[in-house]
Amino acid sequence: MATKTFSHCDQEIIEWCWASEHELIINPHWTSCYLIDGLLIDTGAPGGVEDFRNFINSLGEQKIQACVLTHTHEDHAGGAHMLNTEFNIPIYASERAIPILKVGYTYPEYRQVVWGEDGVLPVDAEVLPNPISSMSGKYTFDVIPIPGHAPEQVALIEKQQEWAIVSDGIQIKYKRIFGKTSNIQEDISLIYQSIRDLNQFTEKMKDLTIFLPGGKVFRKDLINHKLKEIWTLRQEVQELDSQGYSVDEIVQKMFGEGDVFASFTDGELSKKNLILSIISWINDYR
Numbered sequence: 001m002a003t004k005t006f007s008h009c010d011q012e013i014i015e016w017c018w019a020s021e022h023e024l025i026i027n028p029h030w031t032s033c034y035l036i037d038g039l040l041i042d043t044g045a046p047g048g049v050e051d052f053r054n055f056i057n058s059l060g061e062q063k064i065q066a067c068v069l070t071h072t073h074e075d076h077a078g079g080a081h082m083l084n085t086e087f088n089i090p091i092y093a094s095e096r097a098i099p100i101l102k103v104g105y106t107y108p109e110y111r112q113v114v115w116g117e118d119g120v121l122p123v124d125a126e127v128l129p130n131p132i133s134s135m136s137g138k139y140t141f142d143v144i145p146i147p148g149h150a151p152e153q154v155a156l157i158e159k160q161q162e163w164a165i166v167s168d169g170i171q172i173k174y175k176r177i178f179g180k181t182s183n184i185q186e187d188i189s190l191i192y193q194s195i196r197d198l199n200q201f202t203e204k205m206k207d208l209t210i211f212l213p214g215g216k217v218f219r220k221d222l223i224n225h226k227l228k229e230i231w232t233l234r235q236e237v238q239e240l241d242s243q244g245y246s247v248d249e250i251v252q253k254m255f256g257e258g259d260v261f262a263s264f265t266d267g268e269l270s271k272k273n274l275i276l277s278i279i280s281w282i283n284d285y286r
Helices: 046-058 080-087 098-103 109-115 188-201 221-242 247-255 260-264 271-284
Strands: 002-008 013-019 031-036 039-041 066-068 091-093 140-145 154-158 163-165 209-212 216-219
Touching: 002 046, 013 046, 031 046, 046 080, 046 109, 066 080, 080 091, 091 098, 140 188, 188 221, 188 271, 216 221, 221 247, 221 271, 247 271
Parallel strands: 039 066, 066 091, 163 209
Antiparallel strands: 002 013, 013 031, 031 039, 140 154, 154 163, 209 216
C-alpha cells in the first residue's frame, strides 16, 4: 500500500493520502483525509485502515476532536468505524448519509481491488451541524450539499480562508461515470448543478483554494473550467442525438473505440453511462 502526506496553507491543513498498490492497478487511485485544527475530514478506504490507524497514532498530542464524512463511498468512509470505536471520535455526516452508515455495506470485487475487501463497517454517525467549527474555533466551515456523485455528498467551505474541501464533487476529467447498475449512481446534470451552486456560493472569493483527493490543489478557475467542460459535452451529445445517432455511435464519435474501465467494472463505470446520463438530462428539458 502507498501513503503520502502533504501540508497546505502554512501547515494549517495536513492531507493524508492512501492508495492500493494492487498489481491490476496501473495508476494509483488516491483517497485523502484532511486534518484542520482538530477537525478531520474523511477517513480513507477499508484497505487502508491499518495505515490510517498509524497516521492517527503518529499525531501524538495533536488530538482529533471530530470527524466529518463528505459522503459514504468506501474510499472516504472506510476508516470511520475504526476511528469511532478505537479512538472514540464522533463521526458527523449529512442527514441522508446516516442510514447508509448505520448498516454499512459491501461492494463489488473490482472495487475491492482498489479500496480493500472489508467493506464499510457500520458506524453510528451524528447529523452534521451547519456550520461546523474546528477544535479551537479558529476555523468555521459552511456545509454545502453537492449531490451528483453521491446523493448525500457535501462540500466544506471556510469563507474567511477561502478554502473548499469538495472531495469527489469535482473530477479532473469527465469521460465516464457510474451508471444505474451500480450502487454509485452518478448524475451528470446534478454534478453540473452542484458545481454551479459552488460557483455561486464562492462568487466573492477571489483567492479560493480547492482541494481534491491525492494532493491536488486548484484555484477558482477550476470551477468555471468544469462548468464549460460539462456544458460542451452536453452540446455535443445533443447535436449527435438530434442527428439520429445511437448511444453507442455517440460514444464512438466522441471518445473513440474501447473502454477499459467498462470491461473491468462490468459496465458499471463507463463512457456509455456518461452519454446516457447526458441524454436523460437533455430529455428532461424537452
